[in-house]
Amino acid sequence: MVLETGILAKFIKLVIYIIEHFYRIISILTVFVNKALLSSNTINLDAPLFITWCQCIISLIMCVILSNLSKWFPKYIKFPCGNPYTKETLRKVLPLSLLFTGTIATNNLCLKYVDVAFYYIGRSLTTVFNVIFTYLMLGQKTSIDCIACCAFIVTGFWLGVDQEHIAGSLSILGTIFGVLGSLTLSLYSIHMKQVLPKLNQDIWLLSYCNNAYSVIIFLPLMLANGEYITVYNYDKIGSSYFWFAMIIGGICGFAIGFATALQIKVTSPLTHNISGTAKACAQTVLATYWFNEKKSYLWWISNFVVLGASAMYARLRQLDLSREYKEEKQQSQV
Template identity: 50%
Template structure:
């Protein structure tokens, strides 16, 4: 019985990790297709805004199911509170910057380089944690960040040598990494506003984002681009847009689920391994030939990221043990 339970546990972990990989990789490929594929729409703000609209709609669908079958589906109340919207607004501004720069990066760089272009998130996490929260980082963790920066620089150099380097795409990737780190910090600050409920925060965050995108689309003249877009009546285009939105909503759920059934460390390692698989898949899918040094740069970033996760996990375990021991005294 114990053996069977253990097998069931491993099967559950395998299924959840597989679903996380599938959703995450599919989302990247779908967004790449929308932003620079055959029926590309040169309006990245609208594409991102539409995905936020789909997320809000998905929240209402889940709320409806929670009322219909409360014993199987749980979801918080979605009554809009203007006061909560205002308190969540700073996070929403960061969120808009994060997903916008992320999609702009994906638009200008290939999927194979996407991981390198977005690899400085860990470095910015350390910097922002110090400058905003005043928390210091160990030398071992900083050394891991140094390895990541070295891999990033080598990756950019090799991409340039291959003739496929995009300065704008790389800069967007750096800005996306910065906003991802800020988003993590502001999420911790804002969560108490919605009583720690991540679904409520997702709902309010995306409602705010939909509103924030409207003036941005006006400023960047994306409404005229939409009017002139030749595929705006294409069913295939809107199906792809909706799939992107559904997967964008799903990635938040499967990320939390993976952390729940494994651990934050395993999630980080899984994410790092997924990035490696995504890079290999992209080079195969688009028939890209990369140099040995290009592959080495990816390996450096992956190893640096994995080492950072291990170092932080050990430090957190030591800190928790010291806290537990001090409470017993």
């Protein structure tokens, strides 16, 4: 019996290990593929919203396929069925989908204008905005230690921006989109906690709806950005290579959502955050090597400050939540 328990524990650890590395590989691959789509000379299409829109369409198609497969093979495939365009679902999810659209649009716009190595720093203020909006919108206070971590994150961010400026590689527009991406992602995360209970905590149904609505929301945004004319005049629109790259990008976008949900399900949000920090470190090192970029000593310090402070914040939040849970349990027993 003890031997069987030991084997089971090792098997579970192996599964978690595989899932964590699957998430990291898919996440890094998605960033590099998107960077190639958004700003490489090979693709050379100045229509970032159109590219993001196509990725949403591919994700939506995959959601529809999985939804139908779950009807045909309910014992083997579990995926939300139904119509995301019903009035009731639309009322519940549309405001969140607007934030989702803003998040993926600003993230891709940030990636278009900044180097992959700087991408994590450019979007590193999500934790800081989380603390601010959690207090302003929900009235929840954060411990002094966590606030100190946020101060270090801001310091690392500004140091990274400063070093990019000194090196002459700073994109102000890309940095602005990075900050906006952090802001919208923070609002999305907070609002998602309020919407998920209305969907029976079904993350996949939420993803299904988000992609379905984003496909429509992006249409006026592309019109305002003048991308219809750009795409119409694009000389590679019929190229099989272009559409192959677009499909790969869409599949990666869908896969990162699957990997994230799977990792959180089998571990915890904290483990996912720590894994994301490790992924960001590997992504930064790989990007500097891949693109043959030489960075200053202070530039690397800025990255380690942000990574370390983010990991410490996640750990402190775990301790705070554990303490609050124990206090609530003790009060309920009195």
